[in-house]
């Protein structure tokens with residue numbers, strides 16, 4: 232099995248450590264551990280290893296599902312991996328809506344065979360007919376990330392229902408990575424609540440600002456979740472005990488406050504970025520979440536040239552769009568503290584004003 236190198240991680244590996252400001256992080260700024268009780272007691276595995284059953288029941292209620300239809304994981308990354316390992320064999324096929332987070336296309340492509348269906352450039356609209364055209368007899372899975380990384384497009388309820396119906400008619404599962412979903416003020420029903428062919432994955436990484444917990448889950452049909460649990464015995468065995476302990480607090484009495492705070496930060500920062508985009512005659516799709524996919528300023532051959540100039544001249548990391556298949560866009564992550572965002576944008580502006588080589 233061959234796996235493509237994770238382009239974004241390699242780019243970060245090259246530049247992130249030595250840079251002053253990270254404007255390419257895709258989540259909201261991290262919360263401080265002081266907000267939580269961080270003593271889970273005995274540092275054993277979580278037992279049972281798919282997570283505390285009562286807590287799984289509580290999470291299941293968010294999807295109209297029970298505890299055996301939820302498996303706790305080490306982040307969304309493991310949740311997605313377990314689904315790909317469970318549902319795809321060699322010769323099986325998945326349709327992946329792109330651009331997207333690379334793991335959602337490279338992992339299924341390593342396990343089975345992938346057809347990518349592209350969102351329309353600029354408004355990043357999802358064409359369900361194009362997905363229908365890409366479906367095959369051996370298609371087991373349709374993969375969506377909603378809200379989308381890198382574009383910030385949030386496909387609406389009717390569109391997601393249409394995609395779900397298409398998958399279900401073809402007896403394929405719709406896997407939706409919903410890690411950004413709760414950054415929207417009015418989130419759609421999760422895909423795992425739509426019916427027997429719906430699977431949702433998510434975590435506390437992006438919307439809650441708790442990436443270091445490494446705590447996420449799969450919600451979906453029991454047989455699929457139980458296959459994932461079987462695979463999990465070979466990946467991480469159990470979710471992290473610290474992660475589960477803090478997640479109970481973050482998803483319990485602190486949830487409303489955390490989400491309100493994070494949505495407010497996302498909104499404040501989005502307004503600042505919107506102004507920046509307008510001021511520099513750039514284009515973007517006004518996003519949900521904290522990622523914007525922005526056009527390359529005049530004077531630069533492509534996003535890579537621009538992003539290299541920004542990091543080398545001003546020590547600010549952006550993400551070039553070729554990592555997502557679009558060389559004329561760059562991804563800006565604006566979930567960081569507002570003062571840092573402002574400082575970062577000032578530095579990016581200086582590079583734009585100096586211009587490129589083109």
Ligand SMILES: Cc1ncc(COP(=O)(O)O)c(C=O)c1O
Pocket residue numbers: 257305306307308309332376380408410433434435436437442447
């Ligand atoms: C769409 C998407 N899914 C999953 C992940 C990984 O998240 P986690 O920390 O929950 O594993 C990311 C991180 O950037 C992401 O953007």
